[in-house]
Amino acid sequence: MAENTSDAGLTFLAAGLQQFAERFIEGLHVRYLAWLAAPAEFETFRASFAQVSTSGFAMASQILLIVAIVAVPLVVGGRRIRIGTGTAWSRLLLSAMVAVIALAIGFVAARLLASQGLPVQTLQLWVTSTVAGWVVLIALHWLLLQQQPPEARLRRSRLTKFVRDLSLAILWAVAGLSLVASLRLWGAGAGMIDLWGTVVVTLPTLLLSTGAIWRHRRTLAGTVAGPRPRAFWRGSFARCWPAIVIGFILFIVVNAQVARTMGVALPGGAVAMTALIVIATPHLDAMIWDWAQRGLNSPNISTAAAAWRQTARFTVLIAVIASLGALWAAPLAVGFGIDLRHVALDAFKVALIGMFTAFCWNLIGTSIERVSRADRIAAAAGSTMTSSRLGTLVPLFGSIGKSLIVVFAFLSILVTVGVNVWPLITGLSFFGLAISFGTQALVKDVVSGMFFLIDDAFRYGEYIETTGAKGTVEKISLRSVSLRGSRGPIATVPYGQMGKVQNFSRDWVIDKIALRVSMDTDVELVRKIFKKIGEQISADPELNQNLLEPFKSQGSTEVEDGTLIVKAKFMAKPGTQFLIRKAAMKAILQAFRENGIRAVPKPFTGEVDPNA
Template sequence: MSETAAADDITSLISGLEHLAEEFVSGLDARSDALRAVPAEFEGLNASLASAGTSGPFLLFQIILTVSLVAGMLVLVNRWLTKRTDARSVWRKFLASIEAAALALVFGFIATQVLTGAGLPMRTLRLWAVVTIAGFLILATVRFILMASRRTETPSRSIHLRALVRDLSVVVAFAIIGVALIATLRLWNAGPGLEDLVRTGLVGIPAYLLFAAVAWRNRRTMAVAAAGPRPRSRWRTGLARSWPGIIIGFLIVTFLSTQGALTMGRAFPGSAVLLTGLMFVAIPHLDAMIGSWARRGLESPDISILAAAGRQTARFAVVIIILSMLATIWATPLADGFGIDLGQVARDSFGLALILMATAFLWNLVGTAAGRALRPELPAVGEDAEVPNAPRSRLGTLVPLLSGIGKASIVVLALLSVLVSIGVNVWPLITGLSIFGLAIGFGSQTLVKDVVSGLFFLIDDAFRFGEYIETSGAKGTVEKISVRSVCLRGTRGTLATVPYGQIGKIQNFSRDWVIEKLAFRVAFDTDVEKVRKIIKKIGEDIAADPELAVDLLEPLKSKGIGEVEDGTLIIHAKFRAKAGQQSLIRRAALTAIHSAFRENGIRAVPKPLTANPDAA
């Protein structure tokens, strides 16, 4: 039964492709015939203008006058509102532009009533008035999105952004004029050949070439915008480098798609094409703006975890909305051609989008809660974090591990939910995974031992991130903690991965405090009391040093003669310091003792070499 259904689907697909090919060939013939009839259609357009009591040049003059009056009113009102409200921020300027557009629209309709009488001439002038207002709002929106983050950029970056806005405004204005011109031809019932000539030759090809030129000229600005703020991931950097090429490739594909749709009699609206192009240019800037807004919510203690997670999810929501708009614009004609039920596709897509949105929100909720919990572990703003992998608290060690487990669980549940939403029976999959897990439990005793041992190590708080430990197999700074193993970074940079089951005994050198012991071999006739005073004075000097006293818990003291070996006195000294911070104090003490011994004539004796008397 399933093989028969698959064969029927393949047959219907082939039939649909053949139908599209035939439709495309017939569409090419129809466009060629229409282009041959352009002179006759132009004469018919002049006759329509004459019957309405106007002419082409006079109507063009009225259009230019209407656009000039409306644009002039827009500029004057916008400047007046900007000065009256002291609109210095980008948000206020954008709101002032909307208010100016509303007032200019009323003025434009009044002006068209004065310039011409009722009928097609008035509808034409009002069309151009509305197009002028719409173009102004589109340009204001583009400027708002591109320049919203200008305050956080360098002066040179702001100059490049202004250049991008200027070049893009020229392209958008040209495209809007082209859309209005095509709408005017339709309003006057111009023939398909004349409309096709204007759409493709006078508007489409120049607009695409201008758009591609803007993308190439401002490729570095677009690449920086697509890269986003630092730190940047590797995939984001690669995407940023190829973003201008992606835009140009999108323009080529869009041009071919629009021409193919036009040939088959399913022309895309010019406004939809323009909107899609602007979306591609504005997406990185919009993402950077929302990302900055979400980052402020994450860093602000006055915003709750739920609100901060909602801000983080807003970036994903924008991606979903943009993909939905693109699918609506470009996939609908293709679905109509193949006979796909758009209602069912829309319902399935909406359910899938809800699952993805819930997954993104839960993911960001876990990440935000972990970030808030780890905030005390991070250095304060302006603080010089000399050691990037400084030891963390127990909370700072457990939170990243729990966060990773929580995110992995969310992804698994999301995948199962997606499979259920598309009609896949997941119970056999869950049963199979359970049996697989049981087999692993019986067959991989070492893995179970590693996981259980790691659980008890973490419960006992045996080690934390950034601490220096020594196990039976390796020693180093704890750099990564996973479910099965711990990674230790050695003093020479080597990274050792030690499974928990093989750790054995742990020596932690970074917990609480350490006692550092020093030993000095001096001549037998050395004044021991003099050495004691020298070491005591050095200990007092170290304790008075503000840089070293912070980590010093007990000052350097002499413990006297520890032992006598081969006619040599071995004098011991010690101090107590914070764990992991004793090295600087030790170096300072040894340097000072070396200088003091030379100044006071105290002779150090090297340790004698032992020789095997039978070696001869």
């Protein structure tokens, strides 16, 4: 039975492929015959000019003149826009004004050059296409060049060459499409239009665009990759992006030619907009990412504004999905009888929830990044307690806040699309209650950790000792703390198992040095030696910056096993006492040798075996 089904499927597939091949071959034959009829159609096309009392040469001259008239304000305005120092919104407004002025001048000139009928419509068509081509070039220039930082001169030089080569392909395509539209307007034959559209427009545009992309593939990949540091997936995607663009262009061209050959009409506007959206989106995303990173690093931009810059990437993603849905999904939904207004309203609500969620997420992330940066700067210049504590607590609370935001957003989306979430919440409540009874140790760890953090028992980078482990705090999670030992191993200690916490990195540390000397040692001489050593340490800029109280003698306070014990101490910043102690011990040993003071080892007090 299964073999019969498989054979039937293969037979159906083979029949479909054969039918497709027959239609394709038949379409090629029809197109070939139409191309052979193009010379005769051209003679008919030339005769159509006589019906409106003009000639092809006169019409071509008027087209060149109208393009030149429109190009003058566009070139002047484009130069002003490129060298301007205004904001992006002011440049956008200036570009719109230049386009409107050029359109107005072009339409007036078209009415002056031609009276009415097809000549006026043809000139107006070329005016519109000229302005549209200028708008595309300005958008390309702004997308690839305008947002580059001034210090990236080499990249800007390479991008300028790429934009120049790609602009040639765009201008050729705009001029070719305008020519094909003019042929249709004057009633040219289908064979002539197909021949000009394929040979004069499609193939040269394909060669120019793919050649420019392949020639500048590294430059194109660099614009998509964005500034460093970047994620691994983004770098890999950027390296593949030129090949993806070329493949996408080839797919569109081949698909359009196959559809034309088989007599299937493609929505040209939808295909062109889809190609524009797909190709421009990664570049726009990289540009917004760079813009957002500059806002994050700038102290002159508020946290909310920096978070909004981060959210702009998500906004662009929503706009892209909405545009593609409107181009392709909307006609399909209408065909199935789906109410688009209801779907669009729900989609709009979901998009608003997503944008608000993304903004809150980025607001928390931006706050964490700025607090962490301020904490690192404060640590380099002498950290204060408040900044360091914020640097410890904010990342942990930020993770909790992000988790809550995602949960609330998920429930809000379910409510928006008409799902009753109360049974889900009730079920999760009972499930959470069952988990809490079964994982009491986990609850104990979490609650204990909250109180440890509230009490400010330890922070990132501090050296602590607790039950069974000691080391530098490297990670603080919701359940445990990770300590890096002096030899490298990491110990993960749950909060519930931590008893007393001894912090060796808080505020200050006192280091004491005890030495054994003979009973006849001059204690006053030792005191003077320690005082001199303290002055030497205080005079050393490298050591003095970490010294809180000078190195000084504590005198001789006890006698042990026939030896005199002399002591000294100093107060330093936590973690820096070892360097000061090393310098002090070196100076003490040298001074003792110079002054004839002999250090005495600790006497051996054990019993000796007489038979040994």
